[in-house]
Amino acid sequence: MSSGRDSTRVVPVAVIGPGRVGRELLHRLIKDDAYYRSRYGLEFRVTSVCDSTQGISRPVDGFRKEDLESIIAIKREGGSLTDFSRESAIRTPSFESIAQQAEPGLIAIDCTASEETTPLLLKLIKTGGRVVLANKKPLVGELSVFKQLTASPAACRWETTVASCLPIISILNRMTASGDHIASISGVLSGTMSYLMTQIEQGERFSESLQRAMKLGYTEPDPREDLLGHDQARKALILARTAGWDLDLSKIKVVPLLPGPFCELGRAEFLQRLPELDRGFLEKTRECGQEGAVLRHGVEITPDRGTVELMEVASQSPIGRLLNNNNLVQVESRTFSNPLVVQGRGAGAAATAAGNLSDLVELAFTRSEDQLQEQDRQGKNA
Numbered sequence: 001m002s003s004g005r006d007s008t009r010v011v012p013v014a015v016i017g018p019g020r021v022g023r024e025l026l027h028r029l030i031k032d033d034a035y036y037r038s039r040y041g042l043e044f045r046v047t048s049v050c051d052s053t054q055g056i057s058r059p060v061d062g063f064r065k066e067d068l069e070s071i072i073a074i075k076r077e078g079g080s081l082t083d084f085s086r087e088s089a090i091r092t093p094s095f096e097s098i099a100q101q102a103e104p105g106l107i108a109i110d111c112t113a114s115e116e117t118t119p120l121l122l123k124l125i126k127t128g129g130r131v132v133l134a135n136k137k138p139l140v141g142e143l144s145v146f147k148q149l150t151a152s153p154a155a156c157r158w159e160t161t162v163a164s165c166l167p168i169i170s171i172l173n174r175m176t177a178s179g180d181h182i183a184s185i186s187g188v189l190s191g192t193m194s195y196l197m198t199q200i201e202q203g204e205r206f207s208e209s210l211q212r213a214m215k216l217g218y219t220e221p222d223p224r225e226d227l228l229g230h231d232q233a234r235k236a237l238i239l240a241r242t243a244g245w246d247l248d249l250s251k252i253k254v255v256p257l258l259p260g261p262f263c264e265l266g267r268a269e270f271l272q273r274l275p276e277l278d279r280g281f282l283e284k285t286r287e288c289g290q291e292g293a294v295l296r297h298g299v300e301i302t303p304d305r306g307t308v309e310l311m312e313v314a315s316q317s318p319i320g321r322l323l324n325n326n327n328l329v330q331v332e333s334r335t336f337s338n339p340l341v342v343q344g345r346g347a348g349a350a351a352t353a354a355g356n357l358s359d360l361v362e363l364a365f366t367r368s369e370d371q372l373q374e375q376d377r378q379g380k381n382a
Ligand SMILES: NC(=O)c1ccc[n+]([C@@H]2O[C@H](COP(=O)([O-])OP(=O)(O)OC[C@H]3O[C@@H](n4cnc5c(N)ncnc54)[C@H](OP(=O)(O)O)[C@@H]3O)[C@@H](O)[C@H]2O)c1
Pocket: 016, 017, 018, 019, 020, 021, 022, 050, 051, 052, 053, 075, 080, 094, 095, 111, 112, 113, 114, 116, 117, 134, 135, 136, 137, 160, 161, 163, 164, 346, 347, 348, 349, 352
């Protein structure tokens, strides 16, 4: 489908963090270049890439397709951007080039898992730049930072920080913009937890389900990071703040799936002693089943607090019918007294990069505050 436009608009793009998500994003920007030109009249031009060691940039002209392919190959092999040998690239300490002289219209995409990008993101937003986040960290620290980053719908998109490309942040933003009153948000924000609980429900042992989840790549390298519930707590906080509730992490109570002593073990001993947990899960699952309920390790958030814990839910409820490793979010509000439910794949580098591309397109068509003010000035002078 053609965009119906006569010209193509260039949008300079900076990719911060060419890890799994960042590389997938670069790959999609190369592969789908013709699609974005013809469908939207947009040319996304990558002018900067930064990893933890260095920033490389090619202002105005941007990197060529071969350059981006070389960057992807270097990072896939575990190398650093210091190994990138194109002479025309400007080299700076990490994201300094973006911080010092961001190009007009630049959209920076934070694909790191680092708090260190926060000052850069704030600076970009203050100076009329725009940002897309896959990185949760800048949004779960000080509330004032969250507010500064997300204040203007023209400056920031953070859809993939919760449940990857599953559109939940945009739904909450639309609900708040409509003046709806959100009463509660609940669900399962971890594919690992969905998988474990639905497998156990089907009669599989906890230890076997976890081993399989690790083999399938559903878990973090150390699966305890999923089981402890901190990642779900961070996502719950982002949902709460997006809904307009002024919470911080101390207001999100986390009850880990594992008994206390298990959290203290070394990784090898933990994996070896996993079968000790099987019986407890089996009994709990059986007890629940007799009451028409199932177990889920999920979140419940209200305007003043949140919890991440093992919950018993009706087996015929949306959360009870959750499938495989899906994420699910349900939102109850004045408009949606019968809760609005979103369910689907909620993780993976490809899905996350896809969500970042949607955010990019939206921002590319959104006028910045500066542009709107300029338009007002011109209107007054006419
Ligand atoms: N993977 C998923 O399924 C998924 C889903 C939703 C959201 N996310 C989020 O997306 C983000 C990226 O995930 P990932 O799986 O791609 O992580 P990853 O593979 O670990 O990649 C992280 C990248 O960030 C770079 N980096 C780290 N600190 C930096 C710094 N201070 N300055 C510049 N670059 C820095 C790293 O550089 P080096 O290469 O030099 O170490 C690396 O390239 C995370 O925040 C994650 O939570 C991921």
